[in-house]
Amino acid sequence: MGIAERKGRARAEREQKIITVARLIAEREGWDAVTIRRLAEEIEYSQPVLYSHFENRDAIVAAVAVEGFKEITAALQDAASGSTDRAKALENAAMAYLSFARKHPALYDAMFTLQTSLRFAEPETELELKAAFKVLAAVVAPFCVNVAVVAETFWAALHGLAALERSGRIRPNVRSERIALVVRAIVASGKCTSARG
CATH class of the missing domain: 1.10.10.60 (Homeodomain-like)
Structure with a gap:
């Protein structure tokens, strides 16, 4: 060497x-x-x-966040690949997302709430961030035409649920029912699109 x-x-x-x-x-x-x-x-x-x-603390937070995106990508992939039923894979990914947010609050904050130089949905977006989004897109793809919009909406719903759960503003004992509702909405949106298209 x-x-x-x-x-x-x-x-x-x-x-x-x-x-x-x-x-x-x-x-x-x-x-x-x-x-x-x-x-x-x-x-x-x-x-x-x-x-x-x-360069500064924000750059360190961004580096931690990038590690977090690697970890959440692996967690989402594992969850989604655990079922051949596409709706169940969608549900499993949602549960894995919320579980990740709950188990790693500081890491989740670095990824989604703290100030960093990370950019989302832009050409220069880091590969680790794109990989996480790609997994979310893959689980919604069977149910929609506009995969990017549905994946962003799915992500937004999961992030909102994660934030509300973490702050104790919604009942923790009905997580499964909330996730089932989100999954049904995504599955139904695909049926509606298919019927129109």
């Missing part, structure tokens, strides 16, 4: 350590506790070293 390769590997390892520790602090104490100063203390790197990897 050459010097350049070793340096590149060391840099990647430092960057991953920063991301991992930021996520751990956020999971334990919330994102307000994640500062460049705190990360430097926890990791025992100087603040300039952190800034050599990430």
Whole structure:
């Protein structure tokens, strides 16, 4: 292994350590506790070293979010592939989404609520974000013509349910009924489109 390769590997390892520790602090104490100063203390790197990897805290949050999109993509794929029935696959993906949001609140916040430079639905959108959307699109595709619009609506419904559940503003014991309603709406929209088209 050459010097350049070793340096590149060391840099990647430092960057991953920063991301991992930021996520751990956020999971334990919330994102307000994640500062460049705190990360430097926890990791025992100087603040300039952190800034050599990430422009600011928002960039660290974005890096954590990208990891989250990799994880939610895997969770959604696993859930959707667990059934040959397309409506059941849609339901499984919805339940997996809500479960992910509940189990990883700090990560979910990095992905969807905190300020980052991540861009959605644009040509320069990161591949990890596109992959997650692609899974949602795949589970709604059998039921619609305009897959992108239905996938965005499905995502919006899931995000709204996740936010309301996390804040305790809706009853947790009727999640299955809410998901069944969302699934029925998507399945029915496909039938209506087919009948018209």
